[in-house]
Amino acid sequence: MKRGLVFVISAPAGTGKTTLVKMLKEEFHHIVGSVSYTTRLPRANEVEGRDYHFISTKAFEQKIKEDEFLEYAKVFDHYYGTSKKYVESQQEKGKHVILVIDTQGALQLMGRFDAIYIFMSPPSLEELMARLYRRKSEDEEAIRTRLSWAEREMALAPKYNYHIVNDNLKTAYDVLRSILIAEEHRNR
Ligand code: 5GP
Numbered sequence: 358m359k360r361g362l363v364f365v366i367s368a369p370a371g372t373g374k375t376t377l378v379k380m381l382k383e384e385f386h387h388i389v390g391s392v393s394y395t396t397r398l399p400r401a402n403e404v405e406g407r408d409y410h411f412i413s414t415k416a417f418e419q420k421i422k423e424d425e426f427l428e429y430a431k432v433f434d435h436y437y438g439t440s441k442k443y444v445e446s447q448q449e450k451g452k453h454v455i456l457v458i459d460t461q462g463a464l465q466l467m468g469r470f471d472a473i474y475i476f477m478s479p480p481s482l483e484e485l486m487a488r489l490y491r492r493k494s495e496d497e498e499a500i501r502t503r504l505s506w507a508e509r510e511m512a513l514a515p516k517y518n519y520h521i522v523n524d525n526l527k528t529a530y531d532v533l534r535s536i537l538i539a540e541e542h543r544n545r
Contacts, residue, residue, distance in 0.1 A: 368477035369507030
């Protein structure tokens with residue numbers, strides 16, 4: 358069996374990454390998402406083990422000590438990390454793994470971890486702001502923080518192997534699935 362690939366996706370909040378990744382998993386059943394560990398609290402619609410493994414800061418720091426993370430970072434005051442063991446075991450089963458992680462985490466992996474790096478961005482910061490307000494999952498202050506962070510993250514797009522601008526969901530999805538198919542056929 359061929360070893361699965363890893364796709365690392367970074368995208369500012371409100372880019373549509375969750376929808377795009379969901380579409381990809383629905384179409385291709387040999388793709389799994391990595392469920393990260395985080396110290397932030399669950400949002401209203403989030404489920405333990407599906408969206409994240411929600412753990413305490415103490416438990417997270419213990420995992421850092423035990424070298425359980427492929428990468429981890431602090432985003433908006435909370436820790437987020439990817440389980441080394443999970444990614445490895447899925448790849449061994451021939452599954453492709455998608456990591457949706459922030460730019461700090463992706464930059465840690467570049468150059469030392471074999472993966473396909475994809476950056477997704479909204480058409481513009483104005484559009485991103487409109488999307489975040491429409492989503493109404495956060496207050497004004499949190500949205501402002503996310504926007505300034507998004508601006509910084511977007512400057513890192515050229516470091517990734519691919520850059521998808523999501524100005525139209527269907528077009529963005531076509532690009533994403535094309536990347537997957539092409540990468541499966543690349544000579545390695
Ligand atoms: P949120 O709190 O909105 O779910 O996620 C905040 C940010 O943390 C997003 O950019 C998300 O991609 C990132 N993130 C989620 N899991 C991980 C992880 O395991 N590692 C890193 N570095 N970032 C993560």
